[in-house]
Amino acid sequence: MSPRKPPSFGLGLGAALILSVCGAAVLATLTPLTGAGTALRSGIALLGLAYVLYLMATSGERVGRVTTFALWSAAASFAWFLSLPLVAYALVHIALVWLVRSLYGYSGVLPALADLGLSLLGAAFAVWAAQRSGGAWLAFWCFFLVQAFHVLIPASLGAHASDSADTTDDAFARAQRAADAAVRRLSAAQ
DSSP states (O other), rough: OOOOOOOOOHHHHHHHHHHHHHHHHHHHHHHHHHHHHHHHHHHHHHHHHHHHEHHHHHHOTTHHHHHHHHHHHHHHHHHHHHHHOOOHHHHHHHHHHHHHHHHHHHHHHHHHHHHHHHHHHHHHHHHHHHHOOOHHHHHHHHHHHGGGGGGSSSSSSTTTHHHHHHHHHHHHOOOOOOOOHHHHHHHHHH
């Protein structure tokens, strides 16, 4: 994995706004044509795909994009054809987004688990917003707004401590070598 350079929070907010508006527009367009359930499932799948593509585009990682897209498509199609209840269907897509973001952005289990918590928090806020407002735009906005905070999760929680330990060890090793050289010079001078 290449060094993580997450997108800025501002870019995440912009993506959240665009995805929310597009999701609400897709839902408004498809509902009269297909019914609310199918429109919502289609909207969730399209937003999941768009967000996964956004994650891959901003990750800096070049390897595995085709495989990631193929596996995401297979899992999303499988969820569609299983006719899962809406909550389970949405959770599958949230899990797919979390998995892609974890694979592309984190090098440890703890940051990935923190990201899972963030994903579930976003889902909870989306449900809350949908119940309070009855509108799709606000639900999508709340979900993607919370997702924008993933840039604050470090790629690895143990990296900073080990980096400073390595620096300290290097400084100690240099000091020890200098002291050994000084003792040898003193011994040779006598």
